[in-house]
Amino acid sequence: MTRLAHGGARLETRRGVEWFVREIPAHRAEKAYRCPACGQEVPPGQAHVVAWSAEHLFGDDAAVRDRRHYHAHCWRIA
Numbered sequence: 153m154t155r156l157a158h159g160g161a162r163l164e165t166r167r168g169v170e171w172f173v174r175e176i177p178a179h180r181a182e183k184a185y186r187c188p189a190c191g192q193e194v195p196p197g198q199a200h201v202v203a204w205s206a207e208h209l210f211g212d213d214a215a216v217r218d219r220r221h222y223h224a225h226c227w228r229i230a
Contacts, residue, residue, distance in 0.1 A: 185221035
């Protein structure tokens with residue numbers, strides 16, 4: 153049920169913090185983003201991961217606004 157309620161995202165725990173995580177396939181990656189883990193660009197057309205806090209202080213809407221796009225590798229090693 154959680155995946156359906158959050159746009160297909162899965163729930164992960166990292167360092168004691170819960171995150172909703174969704175994989176973005178290359179054909180859906182339309183914009184460039186800055187990966188917060190390495191500081192490098194995630195270019196359009198590159199598969200990547202988008203993550204947002206499941207425990208945001210200001211609720212779900214604020215968490216979605218604060219979501220970040222990571223290189224898949226950066227998210228795995230973070």
